[in-house]
Amino acid sequence: MGTKVDGLLGGCLGVLSRDFVAFPICYENWPAVSKVKKDAAWDNTIKEKFYWDERFEDAARSYIMKDIGKKWRSFRLRLYAKYYRKKKSFEENIANPPLSIPKDDWAEYLIYRSKRKTKEMCEKNQKNRSKLTINHTGGSKKLKRRKYEMEAKTNKEISRGVLYVETHKKHNGSFINEEAQTICEKICNIESQGTTSAKPSQNDSLGQVLGPERCGRVRGMSFGVCPSQVFGSRIERFCGTTPSSSTASATDMQLQFEVDKLQSKVASDSQLIKEMANTIALLCQQTNVPLPASVSSVTSETIVQDVVAQFPTQGEANQSQNDEANEPNNVRG
Template sequence: MPQSYFNDCFDNIIKPHFHFMTTEDVSRLYAYRSIEKKWAGNRRPCGMSSKTHLRPKMRSGIMFQKKMCKTNAENRKKQTVPHTGGSKPNSRRRAEMFAETGRRPGRAQLYLATHKKQDGSYVNEEAKEICEKIQLATSQSTMDESEISPNDAVGKVLGKEHSGRVRCFGLGATPSTHFKQTKPRVGGIRIPSNDAGCSSFGCQDKYDKLLNTLKAYMIMKEGSIPEQFAGIFGSPPITPSDADSS
């Protein structure tokens, strides 16, 4: 890259948009070398035309795209319950439903909205059966269905989520990031429940040690485990003599 062209790009494009925590000379040299490195990895060999240089990359990109299209088509054939959501992200759909009704839609409302056609009919009989079960579970629910939970109507009807997805939330959503973990409190300390990410041996071991520490602390302060906390420890109230013998 000609030095004069780089200086013009740095002064008019890079410099106005970035704040460098060093001198301008060092920043200019860093930017130049970074561009030089990227350019070296993609420039065409000497004597080779642009078309000859780019043709293999274009062919590789086209073949990859065709392979992806074929894979996606095969996956769509395996989908027994298609949705009518189209390309609209569910985050935008939730915002539109909230603006229209004034209430936050839960997963049940999103599932029902994306499995019906414009005339109100279901996409197929299987989708109709699932939607009717979700509607029944919603009507019988005692929890706030606008809260995203593994125990909401969708979770009860369709079962446990895969570790890498959350139904009705699109790409990137996972149970660990979207489901609120239930953590009981004892003396202001939050205790992770057994089903809140403690499936591994290491986490379960830490959980057991924390419970034992809390037991000892309560016995030291109160003389025994109060009845209201006995259920947390999965045992009857513990007295100091019990703790000494364990």
């Protein structure tokens, strides 16, 4: 998606996430928001302004709803911090809802915030947040959009490592703290050796310095991306070993999926052909007509073998991907 379109979509979703008529503030969490309201926003607002190929509409909807949910939660927290006053009574806080938010919805939200379970969750989140010692300087601009702009400017593919370095610098070019500087210097050292590809992998410059990814996110990539989508399903996490470069990548998985799908279709079609051949053979026997050689040689096994031979095996696909990933950065296909 181009930079301008990506920015326009992000702005539209930001406005929609702050519409507490479309998505009321009173729900305890985003999954609890009515599907009817999500469908209405998708059909009447998003699809009216943006277009996707029908093949990718489900993926687009999944990403967009997750993004709206993230923005909805963040804006809700900001409203709470701005309007809720600990020194005031619960009734006084309920009587002072933000503009454009119904009083009943605001009251339900404050009731949710006053629950013991909610308070314990907030305390846990604050403790986890305090452990974050390196903040990025990328602002609200998505990493995907920033990467697109950097590649357009430099006319070359940008790796996760280079993007990480860029988003941990201040405006004057210095790093945000010493810890970030140490990490970025290690990344730059690996990048300068030209031994890693710009394509994301578990063994690229960022992966070598920061180690394996956690479930649910991939560093240096936009919101909604998980390790299995980028590196494949068979990835090593927190096992104390360096991830192998032969691990199946997303491209390998897609290729294998297509091969498996074709094999299944061929097997189904070949079985039908074999049944037709048996029927023809029976008719020829009953009518004393010689059986054609082309029919007598039909078997599902030979058909499948002939078709499958045209496609690479998983090992061959992995080897092809590894050879490409091991090329220096200055070699372009």
